[in-house]
Amino acid sequence: MDHKDGPAQNRVKALKRAGELKDSIRGYLEARENIETGFNLQEQHQKNKERIKNHFGATEEEWQDWHWQIKNRIYDQEELCLFLNLSQQEKNEIKEIGTRYRWAVSPYYLSLIDPDNPDCPVRKQAIPTIEELTDELGQLDPMAEEETSPAPAVTRRYPDRLIINVTNQCAMYCRHCQRRRNIGEEDVGAPREEILEALKYVRENEEIRDVLLTGGDAFMLSNEQIDWLLTELGEIPHVEMKRLGTRVLVTMPMRVDDELCSILEKHDAVYVNTQFNHPKEITEQSRLACKKLAKAGIPLGNQAVLLRDINNNPHVMKKLNQELLKISVKPYYIFHSKRVKGTSHFRTPVEDGLEIMEHLRGQTSGLAIPTFIINAPKGCGKTPMLPEYLVSMTSGTIFIRNWEKKIFQYINPRS
Numbered sequence: 001m002d003h004k005d006g007p008a009q010n011r012v013k014a015l016k017r018a019g020e021l022k023d024s025i026r027g028y029l030e031a032r033e034n035i036e037t038g039f040n041l042q043e044q045h046q047k048n049k050e051r052i053k054n055h056f057g058a059t060e061e062e063w064q065d066w067h068w069q070i071k072n073r074i075y076d077q078e079e080l081c082l083f084l085n086l087s088q089q090e091k092n093e094i095k096e097i098g099t100r101y102r103w104a105v106s107p108y109y110l111s112l113i114d115p116d117n118p119d120c121p122v123r124k125q126a127i128p129t130i131e132e133l134t135d136e137l138g139q140l141d142p143m144a145e146e147e148t149s150p151a152p153a154v155t156r157r158y159p160d161r162l163i164i165n166v167t168n169q170c171a172m173y174c175r176h177c178q179r180r181r182n183i184g185e186e187d188v189g190a191p192r193e194e195i196l197e198a199l200k201y202v203r204e205n206e207e208i209r210d211v212l213l214t215g216g217d218a219f220m221l222s223n224e225q226i227d228w229l230l231t232e233l234g235e236i237p238h239v240e241m242k243r244l245g246t247r248v249l250v251t252m253p254m255r256v257d258d259e260l261c262s263i264l265e266k267h268d269a270v271y272v273n274t275q276f277n278h279p280k281e282i283t284e285q286s287r288l289a290c291k292k293l294a295k296a297g298i299p300l301g302n303q304a305v306l307l308r309d310i311n312n313n314p315h316v317m318k319k320l321n322q323e324l325l326k327i328s329v330k331p332y333y334i335f336h337s338k339r340v341k342g343t344s345h346f347r348t349p350v351e352d353g354l355e356i357m358e359h360l361r362g363q364t365s366g367l368a369i370p371t372f373i374i375n376a377p378k379g380c381g382k383t384p385m386l387p388e389y390l391v392s393m394t395s396g397t398i399f400i401r402n403w404e405k406k407i408f409q410y411i412n413p414r415s
C-alpha cells in the first residue's frame with residue numbers, strides 16, 4: 001500500500017525545497033545588482049544627449065527624426081572626441097581603421113556610451129579598435145555567401161526559405177558585424193532591378209514560404225519601399241510569412257514611426273528580428289519602439305551575438321533576456337560569432353555559450369531561453385548546440401552535425 005505524506009509533511013518538504021531554490025538564485029540576484037541597464041542609466045544618457053544636441057544645435061524634434069539621426073551620424077575621430085575621452089593614439093588608430101573599414105555611429109547610440117569607460121559594452125560595439133586591423137584569423141567570407149546566391153540579392157541556404165538583401169545601409173556600423181564585407185562602403189539600397197529579379201525568383205520557386213528582408217538593415221528602406229516589398233511578397237500565394245531584420249530598435253529606435261507601424265500592421269504574417277547584445281542597450285526609447293511594433297501586431301525576436309567582454313557572461317546574458325521580455329521581445333537565438341576578418345577579437349570559446357545555456361535552463365522562464373547557434377561553415381546552416389548536434393569536442397576543434405546530418409569541423413577560439 002502506498003504511503004502518502006499528510007499535508008503538514010508536504011508543507012515541510014515544500015518549504016525546504018523553496019529554501020533550496022531561493023539559495024540557488026542568490027548568486028544571480030547579487031550579480032544582477034551590478035549589471036547596468038539602459039533604464040537605470042537614463043540620467044547619464046540624457047546628459048550625453050544634451051551635449052550632442054548642443055553640438056549640432058539640434059532641437060528635440062530633430063533628435064526624434066530618424067532622417068536627422070542618419071544625416072548626423074558621427075564618422076570622424078575629431079568629432080567623436082568631443083563626446084568620448086580618446087587618447088591621441090586611439091584617435092590615430094580610429095583614423096587608420098576608417099581607411100579600411102567603415103565606421104559610423106548614430107547620435108542616439110552615441111548617447112548610450114559611457115564617455116569615460118573604455119570597457120563600456122556599448123562603446124565596444126560602436127567604436128573601432130586596432131584589433132580590427134591586426135586580425136590574422138578571420139576570413140573574408142566564411143559563410144561562402146557568394147556561393148549561395150542563386151539570383152541577384154538572394155541568399156538561399158535552406159529548402160523553404162531565403163533572404164533578400166534589400167540594402168547595405170545601417171544606422172550604425174557595428175564593429176562585430178558578421179556581414180561587414182557587404183555593409184556600408186556606400187549607403188545604397190539594392191537596385192530596383194535586383195529586387196525585381198529576387199521577387200521573380202521567389203515567385204518561380206513555389207517551395208519558398210518564408211522570406212527574410214535584411215541587408216544591412218531592412219528598416220533603412222523608406223516606408224514606401226517597405227510597403228511595396230511587403231505588398232509584392234503578399235501577392236505571391238506560396239509566401240506564408242515575411243521577416244524583417246533590423247537593428248534600429250537598438251541603434252536608432254526613432255525609426256519606428258507611426259507610419260511604419262500602420263504599414264506593417266496592414267500586412268499579414270510579418271515578423272521582426274533585432275539584435276540587442278547587452279542590457280545597457282535596453283532604454284525607455286527602445287521600449288517605446290518595441291511597444292509600438294507589438295501594438296501593430298508584430299512579433300519581435302532577438303538574435304544576440306555572443307561577444308567577448310560584452311555578453312559572454314551567464315549573468316549578463318540572463319539579465320539581457322529577462323529585460324528583453326519586459327519590452328515584449330522574445331530571446332530567439334544566441335549566435336556564436338563567425339570567423340569574419342576584423343572581428344576575431346570578439347570571438348569567444350564555444351564553451352562560453354554552452355555555459356550560458358546551462359545557466360539559463362531551469363533557472364529562468366522558458367521564454368527567456370534562446371537557442372545557442374553555430375553557423376556551420378560555408379553557409380551549411382544554423383546548428384543548435386544541443387547534444388545531438390555536437391559530435392565531438394576537444395580544445396581547439398569541435399565537430400558538429402548540421403540539419404542535413406553532414407559533419408563539419410569548426411575551429412573553436414581559445415579562451
Ligand code: SF4
Pocket residue numbers: 169170171172173174176177178179180183215216217246247
Ligand atoms: S546593424 Fe547588423 S548588418 Fe548593420 S552593421 Fe550592425 S550587425 Fe552589421
